[in-house]
Amino acid sequence: MFFEPSQAAAFVAQARTALPDTVLASTDDFVTQDLLDQLGGSDDAEGIVFSALDLTFLGEEPYLTALLTPYTEAFGGPEAAFPSHAWAFDAANRLLDVVESFQRLGTQQLVIPRTALRDAFAATSVYPGVSGSMTCDANGDCNSQDFVIRVVQGGAFVDV
8 A cells, every 4th residue: 555645754653653663664765755734844854764676777777777777768758657667677578588588599489488488587687687687586675675664754765
C-alpha cells in the first residue's frame, strides 16, 4: 500500500500522540522532502528511523548515460517511480539476454526447454546492470542493492 506524504504525516502525528515514548520506523517510501514539508518543521519527524536502499548509483555511470539521459530525452523528465525503473531495466535486459541465448544460430527459431530459462536466469553472476552488478542466489533473488539506515535529525535525513 502506498501513501501520500500528507497521509504519512497524519500517521506520524497520531503515533506521536498515542505512543510518545516509541521510536518510529519506516521504509524508504517516506524518505522524501515532502514528508518533512508536510510535518511543517515540527518535532514530529525528529528521530524517525528509515531503512532505505543505497541509491548512490543514481548519480553514477552507467545509469546516467544508459538509462537516465535517454529516458529524459524521450519523455522530458524523470519518472515518479524512480529508482524502481533501474532494477526493472536491469531485470528486463538480463531476461532478454537469456532468451536470446536460446536462439538457434543462423535461424530465427527460438526454442527454450521447460526449466532452462529459469535455470539460466538463476545462474546470473556479476551481470553489469545500471543499478550495479547483479548476482542471483539459489532462491532467485537478484537484488544488487545494499541498504542504509537514515534518521531524521535537525529536520533532515541523515545516514547513520
